[in-house]
Amino acid sequence: xxxxxxxxxxxxxxxxxxxxxxxxxxxxxxxxxxxxxxxxxxxxxxxxxxxxxxxxxxxxxxxxxxxxxxxxxxxxxxxxxxxxxxxxxxxxxxx
Numbered sequence: 001x002x003x004x005x006x007x008x009x010x011x012x013x014x015x016x017x018x019x020x021x022x023x024x025x026x027x028x029x030x031x032x033x034x035x036x037x038x039x040x041x042x043x044x045x046x047x048x049x050x051x052x053x054x055x056x057x058x059x060x061x062x063x064x065x066x067x068x069x070x071x072x073x074x075x076x077x078x079x080x081x082x083x084x085x086x087x088x089x090x091x092x093x094x095x
Contacts, residue, residue: 020053031085043088058086
């Protein structure tokens with residue numbers, strides 16, 4: 001069995017936390033329902049750590065959607081919507 005030396009950092013999971021998943025879901029829902037003010041309010045209330053997690057989670061959706069077949073007619077629209085949400089997260093001045 002391998003001994004962990006004190007200088008080694010623990011391996012951190014890249015799995016999003018429940019809070020990140022919930023906040024991302026809330027942001028998506030409000031965006032889809034054209035409740036942009038509510039979406040912006042959720043974004044404003046995110047801590048920097050959770051915000052970074054949400055951005056990484058949205059990036060994962062963009063990567064996943066980009067892998068779809070080019071024949072999928074919804075692909076461009078979905079990617080565009082995800083990128084708009086990401087821009088709201090990154091650039092608070094868009095509000």
